[in-house]
Amino acid sequence: MTITTEFCLSSPSLPLVSITERLPPDQVECVHGLCFEQDARMFIVKIDSEVNVSEADLEALNEVSEATTIGYAGEQTIHNLTIELDDSISQVFNGGSSAAAKLEPTIVTPDGWYEKKVYKDRNAFMESRTRCENYGISLDLISMTSTSAASDDALPFGLTERQYEALTLAFSRGYYESPRKTSTEELAEELSISQPSLSRLLRRGERQILSSALQSREYLNTVSS
Template sequence: MTITTEFSLSSPSLPLVSITERLPPDQIECVHGLCFEQDARMFIVKIDSEVNVSEADLESLDEVQEATTIGYAGEQTVHNLTIDLDDAISDVFSGGSSVAAKLEPTVVTPDGWYERKVYKDRDAFMESRTRCENHGISLDLISMTSTSAASDDSIPFGLTERQYEALTLALSRGYYESPRQTSTEELATELGISQPSLSRLLRRGERQLLSSALQTQEHLNTVSN
């Protein structure tokens, strides 16, 4: 039984966070990181093109050894960054990890990293969590769901349990009314999570709902034609 998790990581030593702290973008996407050396790693990051961050801007940051602009992906500029890793972070990256698969790009904000991963079981996730915390990286679990048939059947439209909970609460509290009857801060407090985490849950849940609806409509149009 695999486990799908959503969580945030925070530590002063996390790479890439300085980009959102010192340059205009309030968040970036990290597609993946490749091992380069023991104390360095190559990251592929995406930044909204309208922000207009240059190679020189990126290389002005202490942790960035080298920045190369690769091109564009939709409305985002893709950069190849070689990052100088802190010793503790390097140990986490190179010290081996539990079997896990990243489902979406890592989202980096001034608060840290947001990730969505699948682990082979709960023990594998707990091992990964303990390793992070032993190296000074705080892990805040947002949601954990299993892939059992019961959980898949109980939540519609491919939503995670936490996304469904957040959307249901937002709808019941009048968040989608005009004018809105509540705020993301109030919803986050009620769920016991941070406001950025709540916003991500709503955004990803809304995208999943739209994706499911549009795919269904496309199917219906095909049948009717």
């Protein structure tokens, strides 16, 4: 059973964050080889052409030792950057090629890296998360979805595994009682995620349940009668 995850990494040592902090773009798209080679120093970066970031602008950043403009793709300018990597980054991605596969390019923002990856199982993801934390990189989980084939044990209402886990915990701890017997901060601590991530899981899970229930044939027949 594979696990599809969406998460945000944040740390002062993450490469390329300085581009969005010191130069005009709010975010950049990045393709890198760290998941395949832990000391990879070549990064392909796509920046909106209207932002007008030059090779000189990129090379002025401390972490960029060389910048070459390759060309254009649609409305984006493609740059090949040679990056001076922090030792901790190389260690974090050590072994990543066997544990996970990237689904989409990394999105770099002032808050860090947004990534979407597939792990072979939950344990592989947790090992990756622990490795990040051990090297001072925070991992804020946004979503986790099982990609196994549907079965009799499929989760109800089309919920993801992580949404189901968060909703079940919240219900069992009295979050939905009046007055509430727990808080999102306490629930987030139990799941080892941030409070905003827990809130997003509950909100999306609640929306999914409501959407499934209100669109059911039984409900529609009742309304139309």
